Amino acid sequence: MTANTIIAADTRINARWLIPIEPFGAVLDHQAVILQGSRITAVLPQADADQKFRTRETIDLPNHVVLPGLINLHGHTAMSLFRGMADDLPLMTWLNEHIWPAEGRFVCEQFVQDGSRLAMAEMLRTGTTTFSDMYFFPEATAQAAHDTGMRAQVCFPLMDMPTMWGSGPDEYLAKGADLIAQWRGDDFIMPAIGPHAPYTVSDGPLTAAVALSEQTDAAIQIHLHETAFEVEEALKLTGKRPTERMADLGVLGTNSQYVHMTQLNEVDLDLLAKTGGHIVHCPESNLKLASGLCPVQTLIDHGLNVTIGTDGAASNNDLDLFGELKTAAMLAKAVAGDATSLSAHKALEMATLNGARALGRDQELGSLVAGKLADLIAVDLSDPFIQPVYDPASHLVYSNHGRAVSHSWIHGVPQLQDGRLTRIDVPDLMLRVRDWQRHILS
Ligand SMILES: CSC[C@H]1O[C@@H](n2cnc3c(O)ncnc32)[C@H](O)[C@@H]1O
Ligand SMILES: [Zn+2]
Numbered sequence: 525m526t527a528n529t530i531i532a533a534d535t536r537i538n539a540r541w542l543i544p545i546e547p548f549g550a551v552l553d554h555q556a557v558i559l560q561g562s563r564i565t566a567v568l569p570q571a572d573a574d575q576k577f578r579t580r581e582t583i584d585l586p587n588h589v590v591l592p593g594l595i596n597l598h599g600h601t602a603m604s605l606f607r608g609m610a611d612d613l614p615l616m617t618w619l620n621e622h623i624w625p626a627e628g629r630f631v632c633e634q635f636v637q638d639g640s641r642l643a644m645a646e647m648l649r650t651g652t653t654t655f656s657d658m659y660f661f662p663e664a665t666a667q668a669a670h671d672t673g674m675r676a677q678v679c680f681p682l683m684d685m686p687t688m689w690g691s692g693p694d695e696y697l698a699k700g701a702d703l704i705a706q707w708r709g710d711d712f713i714m715p716a717i718g719p720h721a722p723y724t725v726s727d728g729p730l731t732a733a734v735a736l737s738e739q740t741d742a743a744i745q746i747h748l749h750e751t752a753f754e755v756e757e758a759l760k761l762t763g764k765r766p767t768e769r770m771a772d773l774g775v776l777g778t779n780s781q782y783v784h785m786t787q788l789n790e791v792d793l794d795l796l797a798k799t800g801g802h803i804v805h806c807p808e809s810n811l812k813l814a815s816g817l818c819p820v821q822t823l824i825d826h827g828l829n830v831t832i833g834t835d836g837a838a839s840n841n842d843l844d845l846f847g848e849l850k851t852a853a854m855l856a857k858a859v860a861g862d863a864t865s866l867s868a869h870k871a872l873e874m875a876t877l878n879g880a881r882a883l884g885r886d887q888e889l890g891s892l893v894a895g896k897l898a899d900l901i902a903v904d905l906s907d908p909f910i911q912p913v914y915d916p917a918s919h920l921v922y923s924n925h926g927r928a929v930s931h932s933w934i935h936g937v938p939q940l941q942d943g944r945l946t947r948i949d950v951p952d953l954m955l956r957v958r959d960w961q962r963h964i965l966s
Pocket of ligand 2: 835
């Protein structure tokens with residue numbers, strides 16, 4: 525290539541600020557991001573882009589900060605249809621007396637299709653481009669994510685009890701193996717294994733889950749050490765803390781993701797540090813259900829990869845990862861007794877590159893670097909509630925909420941343009957949601 529060669533590409537995005545996540549802590553002024561097909565081909569100063577690239581379209585974002593799309597590592601997407609149904613309750617009362625009976629009555633394939641579309645509309649609107657789901661009828665969630673063009677880790681549920689999705693562990697594992705076979709290797713859908721929790725899955729199915737993970741390389745995601753009650757009951761029933769039992773069964777490892785992780789002692793921390801794996805911090809669900817506090821800084825100090833999730837909209841009650849980041853950053857400081865804990869940049873890294881690492885895809889997702897997949901978002905900082913701007917990273921975590929997200933691309937495809945969703949028919953979706961509301965109320 526000579527000095528004068530002009531390169532043709534699809535799209536040029538001119539950003540007032542760019543937070544690439546790699547290198548850590550960078551905030552770059554007046555940058556251009558060049559997209560070609562599904563990938564980022566260059567990230568460079570706008571003046572240099574003028575010399576080097578000619579693109580089919582140019583999108584000027586003069587008041588915006590551009591960053592990688594956010595990764596929500598834990599949720600139950602279809603539960604958006606249960607938002608606000610049962611508030612102000614502790615976990616086991618919430619599950620036993622409200623959520624599980626409601627799931628038994630209403631959850632079916634159509635519920636999951638509609639509920640996951642509602643969740644995707646909210647997630648896309650607030651800056652999430654990749655999510656993880658653990659719910660019944662995972663084939664419906666996978667299809668809905670595929671049709672919308674979102675990336676999703678779809679964990680099939682595994683429990684001892686029969687549910688509307690199957691008669692018990694053998695059927696869940698057989699259907700789960702089919703789901704893995706169908707989607708394995710797909711760019712968008714990452715099939716995974718979702719044993720619900722230590723108190724709902726016995727040793728046999730957990731051992732089978734580990735074997736399936738080893739055979740297929742599918743990740744395991746499990747709710748773990750969510751409450752003090754869970755740990756106390758496990759000690760009474762098995763003589764082991766849940767983390768110790770998971771270690772003995774081979775569940776702990778670098779391809780596993782542990783959701784919640786409040787109530788950790790030194791033995792747990794040593795086991796986790798020794799075996800690796802990924803923590804999914806869900807601060808708002810932990811607060812709302814009064815489940816406990818996750819010691820984020822201690823986990824980071826033990827070398828663990830800490831990611832973030834919202835949990836379902838029935839225990840949060842929204843799927844806005846920017847709001848979650850603010851809660852996480854505030855809480856980490858209070859729990860550590862240290863205001864320097866979980867800085868704005870660390871929080872942003874948690875919702876991007878750390879999430880990509882947990883999915884085993886940090887070579888292609890999680891930062892804005894030439895060659896990576898084009899999953900990125902723009903946040904408009906011109907509203908009064910985020911003015912003036914000294915440090916866009918600070919605003920993203922401490923002053924923003926997800927509704928300021930104006931644009932997003934996944935795999936190079938526009939998903940949000942000036943706040944409008946391009947791939948979800950919102951009026952049609954709202955009609956369906958209203959039907960469900962009427963049905964559930966009646
Ligand atoms: C097996 S599908 C998922 C199952 O999990 C339930 N659930 C939702 N939120 C939580 C939580 O915070 N802890 C434990 N279980 C949760 C959901 O209602 C489904 O039944
Ligand atoms: Zn959950």
